[in-house]
Amino acid sequence: MVDSIYIGLMTGTSADSLDCAAVNFSKKEMNIIGLKNYDIPNALRQKIQESSQALELNQSLIKDLDIKLGNFFSESIKDLIKTLSLDKNQVSGIGSHGQTIKHEPNAENPYSMQIGDPQLISNNLGIKTVGRFRDDDILAGGQGAPISPVFHREVFAQTGEKRLIVNIGGITNISVISDQEIMGFDTGPGNCLMDTWCRKNLKGDFDDEGNWAKSGEVNKTLLDFMIDDNYFKKEHPKSTGPDYFNESWLLNCINEVDQDLNANDVQATLAELTALSLSMSLNEIEDVSEKVYFCGGGTHNLHLLKRINLKIKKTCLTTQELGIDPDYLEAICFAWLAKQRLDDRKFDMQNITGSKKAVYLGRVFLPAI
Numbered sequence: 001m002v003d004s005i006y007i008g009l010m011t012g013t014s015a016d017s018l019d020c021a022a023v024n025f026s027k028k029e030m031n032i033i034g035l036k037n038y039d040i041p042n043a044l045r046q047k048i049q050e051s052s053q054a055l056e057l058n059q060s061l062i063k064d065l066d067i068k069l070g071n072f073f074s075e076s077i078k079d080l081i082k083t084l085s086l087d088k089n090q091v092s093g094i095g096s097h098g099q100t101i102k103h104e105p106n107a108e109n110p111y112s113m114q115i116g117d118p119q120l121i122s123n124n125l126g127i128k129t130v131g132r133f134r135d136d137d138i139l140a141g142g143q144g145a146p147i148s149p150v151f152h153r154e155v156f157a158q159t160g161e162k163r164l165i166v167n168i169g170g171i172t173n174i175s176v177i178s179d180q181e182i183m184g185f186d187t188g189p190g191n192c193l194m195d196t197w198c199r200k201n202l203k204g205d206f207d208d209e210g211n212w213a214k215s216g217e218v219n220k221t222l223l224d225f226m227i228d229d230n231y232f233k234k235e236h237p238k239s240t241g242p243d244y245f246n247e248s249w250l251l252n253c254i255n256e257v258d259q260d261l262n263a264n265d266v267q268a269t270l271a272e273l274t275a276l277s278l279s280m281s282l283n284e285i286e287d288v289s290e291k292v293y294f295c296g297g298g299t300h301n302l303h304l305l306k307r308i309n310l311k312i313k314k315t316c317l318t319t320q321e322l323g324i325d326p327d328y329l330e331a332i333c334f335a336w337l338a339k340q341r342l343d344d345r346k347f348d349m350q351n352i353t354g355s356k357k358a359v360y361l362g363r364v365f366l367p368a369i
Contacts, residue, residue, distance in 0.1 A: 005033065007080065008335030009073055009096040011116075012297055013170020013242040014195045015040055015048040016205050018073065020080045021331035022091075025339055030155075034084040035328045038076040044068055048115070052101050053196070053246045062101065062115060069099055070117035074124035094129040095338025095362065096121055097330075103134075103241035105143040112144045122365040130338040130362040142355025143239040149175035149184030149352050150361070151333040156293070156322055164282075164289045165319065167330070168298025170195070170242045172278050176285060183285075184352045185236035188277035190298050192242040193250055193270045200247065201263045210303025213271040216264030222257050223269050223276070232277055237354035271304050279311035295319045295326035337361055 004026040010019045022034040040048075047065055051057070073096060081088055098114030105112065118131025134144030152165045152175040165175040170192035175184040194213065195206050207213055231240055250270075254261060282288060292314050298304055299318050309316045318326040340347075341362040349355045 003090045003092075004339070005086065005091050006335040006338050007077055007091055007094045008331040008333065008338065009077070009094065009116075010330040010334055011040070011097075011099045013052070013100065013192050014205055014297075015045045015052070015099055018076055019328050019331040020076055021328050021335050022080060022084055022086070023332055023335040025336075030332075030336065032324075032328075032332060034080060035325060035331070036080050036083060037327075038072075038079070040069075040072065044072065048099055048101070049199070052243055053248070055248065057102065062113075066115040066117045067120060069115050070120035071124070073116050074121050077121070077125060088125060088127060091127050093338045093342050094121060094125070094127055095133075095334035095336075095341075096129060096131045097133055097334050098131055100241055100243075102243045103145065103239065104243075105138055105145070105239055110138050110144075112138060118363075119365045119368075122367045126367045128342060128367070129365045130341045131365060133334070133337060133362045135363060136359040137349055137353050137355045137361065140349075140355040140357050140359050142349055142353030142359070143237050144353060145239040145241075146173040146175075146184050146186060146352065147337070147349070147361055148173070148330060148333050149177065149182055150347050150349070151336050152184075153177040153182045154336065155324065156319075162289050164292045166278065166292055166294050167296045168274070168294060168301075168304070169296040169330070171240055171245070172274060172298070173239075174278070174281060176288060182351060183236075185281075186239045187281040188232060188240065189245040189270075189274055190296065191274075191301070192245055193273070194267060194301075196242075196247050196250065197263070197267055197270060206297070207267060207271075207301065207303075210271060210301040212264055213267040213301075214303040216262060216266070216268030218272045219257075219259070219261060219265050219269045221259060222253060222261065222266070223272055225257050226253050226269070226273050227276055227280075232280065236281075237352060239353070271301070271307055274298075274304060275307035275311055278308060282312055289314075291315045291317060293317050293319045293322055295324075295329040297327070299326045
């Protein structure tokens with residue numbers, strides 16, 4: 001049987017590293033043949049973080065970052081192929097989501113911007129590459145995100161059972177799946193505000209196991225002000241990004257409550273915001289499973305998971321219980337999505353993104369001759 005190997009790429013909103021997954025789809029069941037994480041160089045990471053937080057885009061800087069990140073992705077894929085002792089001709093395609101800089105599906109001219117030029121990846125490696133996964137959905141009137149629920153249904157749906165998948169990346173999104181239906185949306189911030197506050201207070205790029213948040217006390221006044229944001233009142237389908245829930249948003253909330261706040265109390269309140277916004281969303285969904293399967297970087301924040309568990313009162317597990325590493329689920333997803341796009345498959349995203357017709361998820365970039 002001919003190999004049907006696809007490589008999927010995913011970077012988190014903190015832009016600290018790249019997850020790569022190599023998956024073989026030549027048999028009925030997908031076979032994960034390799035997973036690897038690559039640290040994004042500090043200088044590149046810092047410029048990406050600054051750009052995603054900026055109120056106005058520096059177009060020349062974005063173009064430069066698009067090229068540099070595309071080259072970094074290319075070199076990482078080359079290393080993965082070498083590490084797995086593959087020949088590049090065995091790789092049928094690459095699925096690269098790219099690094100989100102801006103996500104504006106509700107703007108007058110809706111768009112979602114990811115960098116890490118997929119055409120450059122295709123040219124560098126001589127391999128078909130699928131990127132710009134959100135574009136066609138937005139053109140069809142959708143939010144462009146989240147798109148992972150279609151993959152969650154493919155790999156996790158169980159006949160006669162409703163399952164709930166929660167991905168806590170920079171943003172938290174949920175998938176409600178069964179053999180009969182699918183629904184998903186972004187509930188609000190995941191790690192993005194906590195990571196931003198850590199960096200601002202020189203506590204590193206993230207709150208290790210949530211220990212800093214655990215050392216603080218939730219400020220109810222600040223929490224009440226933040227949860228009053230219009231995003232949490234919107235009906236789904238809805239999506240958001242770290243360009244909305246960013247440092248400016250956070251500092252504005254802190255200024256509005258006009259209290260003398262300890263930095264660790266703010267961190268504790270941000271963890272509570274993530275937990276509360278998720279639990280509020282789950283309460284709006286009827287007849288949901290008693291089990292919740294978590295994935296994404298948030299699974300390492302033990303304090304956050306404890307706060308979520310106390311609020312939702314469900315059995316909290318990770319997708320490892322379902323056979324897929326929670327740290328690499330998204331990268332595996334984009335390997336699968338690349339295959340679907342190259343197989344010419346469209347998806348009905350109406351109950352997820354609100355798009356008005358079936359769409360392709362991703363655009364194909366062929367290597368330049």
